[in-house]
Amino acid sequence: MRNRLNVSVRKAKSEAGPPTPKPPPELPLCFMLSHLEPEGPVRLDGLKLSIIELAGLELDEAKLGAFAGALNACDFPLQLLVRQHPPDLNRLRRDLTEAQPKHLPERTRDAADSARRLLAELESRPGILDRRFYAISEREHAAELRGVLGRSGLTLQPLRDEPLRRLVIAAALGGTPTERDPDEAAEVTIKRAEFELDQDLQRSLHLVKWPRSLVPGFLQQLMSTGAPMDLSLHLGPIPAAQAARQLEWQKVRFESARSLSLRRGKTLSPEAEIALEDVSRLRNDIQRGRERLFHASLAITLHAQDPEALDELTQRASAHFAASLGQLGPLPFRQREGKLSTMPLALNAVAAWRTLDTSSVARCFPFSPPDLDTRSGALVGIDLRARAPIVYDPWDGTHLNANTAVLARSGSGKSFATKLGVLRGVSRGVVAYVIDPEGEYADLARASGGRVFSPGVPGQGMNPFVIDRADPEELLQRIGSLRRLIEVMVGERLSAERRAALDHALASYYASPREPSGFRDFYRFLESDDPEALAKLLRPFESGSLKHLLSDDGDDLLKHEALITVFDLHLLEPELRPAAAMVCTETVWAAAARDPRPRLLVVDEVWSIMQHPEGAAFMVSMAKRARKHRLGLQFITQDVQDLLSEDTSRTITGHSGRALLQNAAFKLLLQQDAAAIATVGDAFDLPGDLQRWLLSCPRGDGLLLAQGQRFPIRIEATPEETDLIDWRPGQQTQPDQQKGTPS
Ligand SMILES: Nc1ncnc2c1ncn2[C@@H]1O[C@H](COP(=O)(O)OP(=O)(O)OP(=O)(O)O)[C@@H](O)[C@H]1O
Ligand SMILES: [Mg+2]
Structure with missing residues (x-):
């Protein structure tokens, strides 16, 4: 059957005028689909549906409990559908190509090309799947x-229009x-x-026999076998009164069997005793409203490119259920019918139902952590779990x-x-500044046409x-x-009087009618009225050994912004680096304030x-305000x-380290030291297994904390x-030796 699956979204009447009736094409007919409306599909039997995309199903007891609560409140039939397929990163690649600045140096362009190739390779890398609920x-x-x-804490995205059609x-x-x-x-x-749809070979299966008990995340193991699939769980709630009657009847049956056995001088088999216990417990829970019963049915459609691969995936999926005494048929x-059951049609065409209680259904989820x-x-990295x-x-x-x-x-x-982040940012036009105490970013900047x-x-x-x-x-x-900067430049804590005098001097300087032009200008202003003798402290920066750190026309430095600017501090005395780093940070801030746009400012060795x-106060306040100017x-x-x-006795910063972290939406924890792991575990509330993993994970692996x-x-x-990235002078001439997969 060769046909078009031309499912365009039919607009609401008011938008498109009188509807022109069109006979449904054959292929949608095969899929029981009448047409699509902007807010959902309409089935051939006229039933109007709505599809919601879900995110945030994570494996933790509290969330599972909340999800079970949500299911308990469902009085209508529901289909939960999970689809996992190789990701389609085409659009991302195209966006990256479009955002790439013209005139990138050759090696940066090559690197950008190779990053896009990596995205293409990820699309077909076995096991890399895009999972949606x-x-x-x-x-x-x-x-x-x-x-x-x-209410159960999931993030919801009702699908309509184009995303729905897709x-x-x-x-x-x-x-x-x-x-x-x-x-x-x-x-x-x-x-x-099985059936063939263009190049895609598909096979639908259904769960004939459910495992007796479902462990939390039961289906997650199936999903992580890495098979492309559509998995669908259809649920039909059974009214509480009916469920209670049904259980009561079962209980009576077991109890009479038991009394019969007793009269004959025998006991009930252990299995029957357990079943009786289960039934009594469930009946109580249902009467208390803690549980409810569902008709449930599970179907899977597997996808592969050739029959051998399809057989192998079938075997893997069957083995998963067999391991817990279930059976996939x-x-x-x-x-x-199988295919229709795994489409978003709320249609269980296989119609093999079995009764499940709420906790068992909830335990099928989560399928996986959200990605x-x-x-x-x-691209920042690869999620090792999802x-x-x-x-x-x-x-x-x-x-x-x-x-x-x-x-x-x-x-x-x-x-x-x-x-790597700087390079990938630059390749899509994000301007980067790096404060580099060790002088290790200069090579990257030079190779990418940046400034040092x-x-x-x-x-x-x-x-x-x-x-x-x-x-x-x-x-x-x-x-x-600026006051904090001057305090760090001076290198000592100012007394309250001096600090107040400095504040006052700065405020009057910026309140005076003439245009402020730079540090030396401020220095002269300070000298003219300086009861606390502040100018003396700043003299090294005006005319002494440090006079080249600040300049009155340095403002021009940022006029012709390069894609990468590195402030290389490694020639400075270590005691001067903090002040120099703050001067650079302030200068970048000034540029960001003049013209807000996505900019990255890297501060290495922030300690x-x-x-x-x-x-510390300076950095925390910078981190708090950065968002304002898109820094x-x-x-x-x-x-x-x-x-x-x-x-606080151990460090001078007190709690500002934590305050700094609280103002970072993203935290990347790579390998940790055994000495520091307890502190890290405590600060980020990491469970023991993750702490151990952070001690032993390979270089380049770690944990990204984001969005909770x-x-x-x-x-x-x-x-x-x-x-x-790893380029060093004198190393660049032998590209052949450089190639090879990074470990
Ligand atoms: N993700 C990765 N893939 C491949 N190689 C890596 C990766 N991460 C680090 N390396 C290698 O490890 C070396 C050390 O890494 P890097 O200099 O980034 O460590 P660091 O944490 O910044 O160390 P330091 O604390 O000394 O500054 C790099 O030169 C690089 O060759
Ligand atoms: Mg380093």
Whole structure:
């Protein structure tokens, strides 16, 4: 049967004028589909449906309990559908190509090309699957269903229009929802035990015998066998009175069997005793409203490219159920019924029901942790548990802020992960600044056509003293930042009087009618009225050994913004680096305030700034405000313990390390030190197994904490990217030796 699956969304009457009746084409007919309306599909029998996409089904007792509560409140038939298929990253690749700045240097362009190839490779890498969850009900119950599921803490996305059309076509033809030509014809051949849809071989199966007891996450193990599939659980609630009657009857049956046995001098078999106990317990729970009974039916449609692969997947799925004494059965000559049952049609065409209680149904879920894939931004890594790409854009406005904290032991790949982020950001036009105490980012910047400044070297001074005075709030914040900067420059804690005098001097300087032009200008202003002798403390920066750090015309540095700017501090004395880092941060902030757009500011070895109380206050306030000007801060540290310690005598920062982390929407924890793991585990509330894993995981693996979830992540770079990131002078000439898969 070769035919078109032309399911266009029919607009509501008011929008499109009088509807033109059109006979339904043959292929939708085969799928029991009459047509699509903007808010849901309409079945051939006229039943109107609504489809909700669900997210946030995580394996934890509290959430499972809430989900069971939601199911208890469902008084109408419901279909839960899970689809897992190779991801379609086509759009992301296209967006990345479009966002790529023109005139990238050749090696950066090669790296960007290779990152897109990596995305293409991920689409066909075995085991990498895109997993989506849906709930389908009759449309008249849609609002109720949204209410019930929403209260149980799930994130809901009712599907309509184009996303709805894509899902329905994908559910019919196989694969993840994607853009398809609506007039493209599809060929369907239905055989005895499978059917072919174009290149896709599909086989529907159903659960003939349910396992006696369902362990939490029971279906998750099935999903993680890595088989592309559509799995559907149809539920029909049984009214409580009827359920109680049914159980009462069963109980009576068991009890009379028992008394009969006793009269004959025998006891009931252990199995029958257990069953009697189960029935009595369940009857009580139902009467108390804690449980309810459902008719349940489970069907699966597996997808493969060839018959051998399909047989292998079938075997794997059957073995999964057999291990818990269940049985997955074939559907000979009933493949169409099986397929219909796994489509979002709320239709159980297989019609093999079995009775389940609420907890058992809830325990089938969660199928897997949610994945972090927003299909926009750049590839960050691979989710090792969900086996899915981790793709997000920190600047898309959906996150708390665009800040990332990277915490890990030395040599665990912090800088590597950061450089990779910088490179992938640059390839899509995100401007990056790096404060680099070790001078290890300069090579990357030079190779990518960026700039390297060495603050402290003549002619490379910076000017954070230019402030846009139009915004009073901004002015107040910046004066606070400059005061903290000056305190760190001075290198000692100022007395209360001196601090007040400094504050006053800054405020009067910016309140005076003449245009503030820079540090030296401020210095002269300070000298003119300086009861606390502050100018003396700042003299080294004006005319002494540090006079090249700040400049009155350094403001121009940011006029012609390069894609990457590295502030290389490794030539400075270590005691001066915190002040220099703050000067650079302030200068980048000034640029961000003038022209907000997605910018990344990397502060490596942030600990060196955080050890000064004023530096710590400066960083925390920067992290809090960064979002305002679309600046994403990325702070890196290996001194996890000092940063996180609650013990104020141990560190000078007190709690500001934790405050800094609270202002990072993303936290990347790579390998940890045995000495620090307890502190890390406590600060991030990590269970013991994850703590142990962080001690032993390979370099480049770690945990990403975002959106209240934990994602085990692998940072994976292509050979071209690795080449650029790990590049050292004198190393670049032998590309052949550089190739090879990164470990
Ligand atoms: N994800 C990765 N894939 C491949 N190689 C990696 C990865 N992460 C790190 N490496 C390798 O490990 C080396 C050390 O990593 P990196 O310099 O990033 O560690 P670090 O945590 O920044 O260390 P330090 O604390 O000393 O700054 C890198 O030069 C790189 O070759
Ligand atoms: Mg490093």
